[in-house]
Amino acid sequence: MYSGTPLKQRWSLRNKIGRGGYGEIYLALDLETKEHVAVKMERIDRHKRALVLENSILRRLQDSKHTTKFISSGRNTEYKYLVMELLGSNIWNLKKSQPNARFTLATTIKLSVEMISAIEDLHKIGYIHRDIKPGNFGIRNSRRTKTEEGISQSYCCIFDFGLCHKYLDSDGNVKPGREKAGFRGTARYASIHSHEGMDLGRRDDLLSLFYMIIEMLNGELPWHRIKNQEQIYRSKKENTNKKMCKDLPEEFTVFFEYINGLKFEDEPNYKYLRKLLTESYIKLGFDENTKYDWEINQEDKSQNKKSQKSKLKRKNSRGSKQIISSNFLEDIDKKNEIILPSLSDNNIPQISIKQLQEGDETETSSSTMEVVDSDQEEANGGMESNEFDKIFKMINEDYSSKSATTHTVMKKTSCKCIIC
Incomplete structure (x- = not known):
């Protein structure tokens, strides 16, 4: 229209x-x-x-x-x-594009660290989001930066602030929680406090993030197929963190217990949460070179295309040689009057060359697709390395003194879930 x-x-x-x-x-x-x-x-x-x-x-x-x-x-x-700005695909669409519609543990942890920082930045200016979900986070694909180690990184961005609420007053103090605030958010990811009609605080954005993390790892939440809001609430009450974190590294259970123990007015320790997940990342043997799942998939697609082209070239080459050989034998037959098997066109293999059709692979999302204004950013000196790499460097120093044997044991004894 x-x-x-x-x-x-x-x-x-x-x-x-x-x-x-x-x-x-x-x-x-x-x-x-x-x-x-x-x-x-x-x-x-x-x-x-x-x-x-x-x-x-x-x-x-x-x-x-x-x-x-x-x-x-x-x-x-x-x-x-x-x-x-127009971003790349949102987290929901990226997850759906993966095998079994789930992320690996490495990608989940890296994304979670980025999203904690995004939520913290919003909280710092005095607002809570109240609708944390995969569709409200997108990847800045084109605007990338490199860490000190030369590792290319993408940024995970938060958007859609239509349901935001200011939790600080004009003096910078936390406003008292309202007794009856009503339900806010998306039922699948909303905290239990929202289902109970309580006023939402900073803890509730992080509780919604925890549900996102479990969904990214397992593909879906226990109440995924439930439509009724009251039934979703009951399912959240029944599925404790121990059930949802079964077979996952213990850091995820600690993550939930910390957030769940916060009071309405408490300020979360965002740095502690990022450090907790990053420690798990290192223990499992991942490093700063570990790529996101969609980057690996894109490389696999490129390799498959190259392999198909290579096979086609070899096939065409073999066909050409066979035709040349047939003509050569016919010439020898004429000169030496040797009777050879018929090498008519019917007997010569006909090679059909198929041109590979390489179409653009585009990713769409509900609100974002690709990046703009990258030239302006370069003029401004680019963006600094992301939060994940800063924490990774700090924690990695603590683990650098451990022997290779210890790391080998850690890899062998890492979580037993099918995701890893």
Whole structure:
């Protein structure tokens, strides 16, 4: 309906790529930079000013490397709009594209460390998200950085702040929790406190993240196929952390117990949580060179294409040699009048050369696809190494003195789940 509609004579709307509870998200072309961007739109006649809130939060988060880049905002006669950076696939779509729709332990831990940092950055400016889920995190594929060791990294970014709530007052103190706040969030990932109608705090964003972590590892949560919100709540009460963390490294149980023990007003120790997961990562024998699952899959696809091309070339080469050999024998037959088996066209293998069709492999998500404005970032000196690598370096020094035998034992005695 709005395809091709220009905003400020600069952004030309293309196809719709997502829909939220209060607006729609479009892919748009920046007519000046010729880059693609994401445009979130909300009708002016809506009573809830969700896009105004999102606009304000996004602007305040621009110093964070774990959020999308703000580009512009405004309104026309019908809509308010927010123009922002276009990311790669969201975590939900990336997980679905993996074998058995799950991530390996290495990828899950690396993503979790990034997401803890993203949530912390939001909490620092005085807001809680209240809708932490895989669809609200995306990968900045094109805007990459390298650590001091030369390792290329992607950043995991948080977005969609329409349900955010300010938990700090004007003096920077935590507001008292409301007795009746109602349910907020997505039933599958919402904390038990949300089901019980309690006011949500920083702990609840991290409890939702814990459910995400279990889903990324196991493929689904125990209440995955339940639609009724009350039944989901009962399932969450019945499935304790011990059940959900069965066969997983003990750090995951400690992770849940720490968050679950926090009070509404408590400030989580984000650094401790990142360190806890990173220690597990090192114990299992992973290092800074371990790649994300989707990067490995992409390399496998490239190798398969190269292998197919190589086989095709060899096949074509063998066919050409056989045809040349046949013609040569016919010439010898004529010269020496030797009777040879018939080498007519019917007996010569006919080689059909098939051209490989290499189509673009695109990844789509509900709100993000690919990155824009990478040139501007390079001009600004690029982005610093991600939180995971900083912690990894710190903890790795503690383990560097251990012998190779110890590490071998750790690998052999790591978790017995089918994921690893």
